Amino acid sequence: MAIKISVLIVGGGIGGLATAIALRRAGHHVTVLEGARELSEVGAGIQIPPNSSYILDTWGLLEKIKEKAVWPEHMNIRRYANGKVISATRLNPDLEDKYGYPYFLIHRADYIQLLCNAATEIGAEVLVNAKVKYIDDAKTSVRLHNGTVFTADLIIGADGIRSKVRTAVIPEKVIEPRRSDNCAYRATVPAAAIQADSEISHLLENHNSDFWIGHRCHIVAYPIKGGKLYNIVMSHPGEASLTQWNESGNLYEMKEPYLKFDPIINKVLSKITQSQKWTLADIPPLSRWVSCGGHITLIGDAAHAMLPHLAQGAAQAIEDAATLGVLLSQIHSVDSVPDFLNLYEQIRRPRVERIQKNSLENGYTWHLPDGEEQIARDKAMREADELRKANSSAKVESPLQWSDGDFQPWLYGHDAILVAKKALQEMTRNGQIGFQEKSKF
Numbered sequence: 001m002a003i004k005i006s007v008l009i010v011g012g013g014i015g016g017l018a019t020a021i022a023l024r025r026a027g028h029h030v031t032v033l034e035g036a037r038e039l040s041e042v043g044a045g046i047q048i049p050p051n052s053s054y055i056l057d058t059w060g061l062l063e064k065i066k067e068k069a070v071w072p073e074h075m076n077i078r079r080y081a082n083g084k085v086i087s088a089t090r091l092n093p094d095l096e097d098k099y100g101y102p103y104f105l106i107h108r109a110d111y112i113q114l115l116c117n118a119a120t121e122i123g124a125e126v127l128v129n130a131k132v133k134y135i136d137d138a139k140t141s142v143r144l145h146n147g148t149v150f151t152a153d154l155i156i157g158a159d160g161i162r163s164k165v166r167t168a169v170i171p172e173k174v175i176e177p178r179r180s181d182n183c184a185y186r187a188t189v190p191a192a193a194i195q196a197d198s199e200i201s202h203l204l205e206n207h208n209s210d211f212w213i214g215h216r217c218h219i220v221a222y223p224i225k226g227g228k229l230y231n232i233v234m235s236h237p238g239e240a241s242l243t244q245w246n247e248s249g250n251l252y253e254m255k256e257p258y259l260k261f262d263p264i265i266n267k268v269l270s271k272i273t274q275s276q277k278w279t280l281a282d283i284p285p286l287s288r289w290v291s292c293g294g295h296i297t298l299i300g301d302a303a304h305a306m307l308p309h310l311a312q313g314a315a316q317a318i319e320d321a322a323t324l325g326v327l328l329s330q331i332h333s334v335d336s337v338p339d340f341l342n343l344y345e346q347i348r349r350p351r352v353e354r355i356q357k358n359s360l361e362n363g364y365t366w367h368l369p370d371g372e373e374q375i376a377r378d379k380a381m382r383e384a385d386e387l388r389k390a391n392s393s394a395k396v397e398s399p400l401q402w403s404d405g406d407f408q409p410w411l412y413g414h415d416a417i418l419v420a421k422k423a424l425q426e427m428t429r430n431g432q433i434g435f436q437e438k439s440k441f
C-alpha cells in the first residue's frame with residue numbers, strides 16, 4: 001500500500017504550483033511556502049510547448065488554459081534589418097498533429113492563477129508571505145523569516161535561480177547564477193494600438209511568434225490575452241538585477257540597440273511606455289539534486305535554470321513536477337524518500353542538462369554577426385524549410401533547434417510521465433523500494 005507523506009514546497013512560481021498539483025494528485029499532504037505577499041508573475045507572456053501542454057492535459061487543465069491561450073500559426077525567424085522571414089516553423093496545427101498536444105502562448109499571470117486554483121481546489125495549502133530563511137537538512141524542516149518552523153517528510157526547493165533551498169542541498173559550495181552578457185527587457189503593448197496603425201497592423205492579422213535576430217541581440221514578440229496584448233521581449237547586452245523580475249527598464253536603453261532593426265518592429269517599440277528588465281542567466285550543472293540527508297530536492301530553475309532561447313525553462317519545471325508526481329505515487333515508506341529522489345535526479349538530469357546546453361547554443365546561433373557564418377546559417381534554415389515543405393515527414397537537419405528533425409521530436413515529443421512510470425517499474429523489479437516505515441504524519 002502506498003502511503004501519504006507530508007511535503008513542503010518552497011516557492012509558489014510555475015514550478016512550485018505544478019509540483020503541488022502533481023503531489024496532491026499522488027495523494028500527499030502539500031504545503032506551498034511562497035515568500036512574496038501575493039502570488040504574482042511579471043506582466044509578460046510565456047510559450048507553452050507540447051511537452052508541457054501534454055502534462056497539463058493529463059492533469060485536466062488544458063481546457064481551462066485554452067480559454068486564456070493564443071494559438072500561434074508560425075514561429076517566424078526574421079532578418080533583423082528588414083524583417084524578412086528567414087525560416088518559418090509551423091506550430092499550429094502541425095505540432096499537435098505530430099506530438100498530440102499543442103504549442104500555445106499565455107499571459108504568465110493567467111498561468112499562475114490557473115495553476116494555483118488547480119492546486120488549492122484539490123487540497124494543496126498555499127501560504128503567501130512565507131519567506132524561508134533557513135533549511136535544516138537533518139530535521140527536514142524550514143524556518144521562515146518570521147520564526148515559524150515547518151517540518152515534513154520531504155522538502156522541495158522550487159525557489160528559482162537564486163534558490164535558498166539549494167544551499168541546504170549543496171552546503172559546501174555557493175552556486176552563483178552564471179550571468180550571460182545579455183539582459184531581457186519585457187514589455188506589452190495593447191493590440192489595439194498596433195491594429196490601429198496601418199504600418200504595423202499586419203503583425204496581428206495572424207497570430208505568430210516572431211523573432212528578429214541580429215548580432216548579440218534579438219526581439220521576440222507574440223500576442224497574449226486572447227490576442228488583446230502584444231508581448232515583446234528584447235534581449236541585448238546590458239546590466240540588470242538578478243534578484244527581482246520587475247526592475248524598471250530605461251526606455252532609451254531598451255530601444256537604442258535596435259535602431260538598425262526593421263522599421264516595423266521599431267514602430268512597435270515606439271509604442272512601449274514602460275518595461276521591466278532582468279539579467280539573463282543560467283546555473284551550472286549541480287553536483288547533486290538531493291541533500292545529504294536524502295529528504296530535500298530541487299526542481300525548476302532552482303535545479304537547472306537555463307537561458308530562455310528554447311522557451312523551455314517552465315516546461316522543464318512542469319516535467320520535473322510530473323516526474324515527482326508519478327514516482328511518489330508509489331512510495332511505501334518515508335525511509336525510501338531518498339531512493340525516490342535519487343531516481344528523480346537520475347531521470348531528469350541528462351534531459352535538462354542537454355536542454356540547458358542547447359539553449360545556450362541556440363543563443364549563439366541567433367546572435368551571429370553579419371558575415372559568412374550568418375549567411376551559411378540563413379541558407380541552411382531556408383533549405384531546411386524547403387526540404388520540409390517538399391516532404392513533411394522527412395527528418396531535416398536545421399540550425400534552428402526547435403525545427404531540427406532529431407532535436408524537435410526529442411524535445412517536444414517527450415513523455416515525462418511514461419518515462420517516470422518505466423523507471424518506477426524498473427526500480428520495483430530491482431527490489432529497491434522500501435516497505436517498512438510509516439509516515440511521520
Ligand SMILES: Cc1cc2nc3c(=O)[nH]c(=O)nc-3n(C[C@H](O)[C@H](O)[C@H](O)COP(=O)(O)OP(=O)(O)OC[C@H]3O[C@@H](n4cnc5c(N)ncnc54)[C@H](O)[C@@H]3O)c2cc1C
Nearest residue numbers: 011013014015035047132159160300301311312313314315
Ligand atoms: C525572458 C524569459 C523568457 C522566458 N520564456 C519562457 C517560455 O516561453 N517558456 C518556458 O517554458 N520558459 C520560459 N522562461 C523560463 C521560465 O520563466 C522559468 O524557467 C520559470 O518561470 C521557472 O519557474 P520556477 O517556478 O522554477 O521559478 P520562479 O518562477 O523563479 O519561482 C520561484 C518562486 O519562489 C519564490 N521564492 C524565492 N525564494 C523564496 C524563499 N526563500 N521562500 C519562499 N519563496 C521563495 C519566488 O517568490 C517565486 O515565486 C523564460 C525566462 C525568461 C527570463
